[in-house]
Amino acid sequence: MRTVLDPTGEQRTAERELLPRPESLRGRTVGLLDISKPRGNVVLDRLEELLTADGAVVRRYRKPTFTRTAPVDLRHEIAEQCEVVIEALAD
């Protein structure tokens, strides 16, 4: 019997159920996260217009840089303040 040692991080990924999708965004708070890629604001501005027209309450957020993950505080802020979030990955 040949034995080798597992080279991986031996992580067990926690599986989480998706939250139920809202039937409508009317009256919901929707967060728009700009990851700071050039012109990400163009797509998010348009999304904000469309969402507002549909009766959603839009809040805007921005990562300091697209090269790093969002700071913990920002993630908490979004989770606290929003019911729905849209993240734009755009160039």
Add this chain to the structure above:
Amino acid sequence: MRYGPAMQLPDGLVAVVKRECPTCVLVEPVLRELGAAVWCQDDADWFEHDDLELELSYRLGIETVPTLLRVEAGEETARVVGWSREQWEELTGRTGLGADLPEHRPGCGSLSVDPFRIDALEARYGGSGLGSRRVELAELEDEHEAMFDRGWTDGLPVVPPTPERVLRMLRGTTRDPQEIIAIVPPDLVECTVEKVAVNAVMAGCLPEHLPVVLAALEAACTEEFALHGLLATTYFSGPMIVVNGPIARRIGMNSGVNALGQGNRANATIGRALQLVVRNVGGGRPGEIDRATLGNPGKLTFCFAEREEGSPFAPLAADRGVPGDAVTLFAGSGVQPVVDQLSRTPESLARTFAACLRVNGHPKLPMAFDAVLVVSPEHGRVLREAGWDRARLVAELGALLTLPSDELLRGVGGMAEGISERLAGTELPKFRPGGLLVVHAGGDAGLFSAIVGGWVSGETGSAPVTREVRT
């Protein structure tokens, strides 16, 4: 009878022998006369017991055969090695042992301390302290295919990381195998020295390479190096390692002919080990988190030593505040040649360097990407003879690469790419402060240098990181 961990030694006299040892053969009649319980290491039929697996020998710490023990209530109370009538008589309380034997004969080495077996024995019986999950390969599995099948390789074969190989690798460092040395992105997994050793075995490292791999991983996982983004980017880059200090020569690294190329084990395996840790421990795999549009061949491995001898510059790491053995990590994107076979003055050569550096990423994008300029010995000689050190060269290049922004605007030169109109009418540096690194490497011949382009630089991206190599 085989010895197992649950077995207690019988009270009385116990001996360990091997048939290949002339002293053991010599004392055979004495052992039989004494009625000792004898375990033989290399012949199951010689005495009543055998220790072909060497478990008993390992657990008892037998270094020499024959070894004679006195056991009382299951505990060893006395031990002699080799043959000495006086000592054997003292241990056994008998007289006149082996009357026809010489007074004294030294024993032979126990098989359990054979350098070729000790790692396996330690792995099997030593309570090795290895914490990694053990994966048993089925008899019919090809061990190399098994590594591929489990997704553990970078596309090339790896050395199967058996417990004995990992234990041997860990002898390359004095650090505790369970010490956590980095949190590896993208999955942010705590990585122990042991996990690094497992991947270093797979990469083909020798134990003496391990301290460099550990330092490289520590540097790569700092906040400022931004390894998560570097991995996830669509850009070309991956971690490049430059090694400074006496350790480079001691572990056989190449800083000379073909320094950025293939054929040197230390260069090739150290860079590869870092990438395997990112893949296996961090979970960063191409097509998943790694979204590189094209990538570059240096993402398999990209590691070399600076050629400190004959260099016009102080060692790179020393200039960055870490003298001695050190690694410098850079988000490298592949190699661009610089050809200049005619410049014999530093002023002329610097202009060549500047012209080639200007195109880094795009000739109209300033301060976007860092770069490493790898100066070859023949180019370095021009600088050295003129007394230009690194600071002087970087300063001269800074002046030559201060660009009129009007040349860089979008649309200029018929190219849409460029900077915003808002920046018109000024001057901009090609490189941010600290964004151009210079190292000396390469073979004696060739008026060629190299540029290794970087990635999104500085606080918004990756900054080069230098760390001491500790043993």
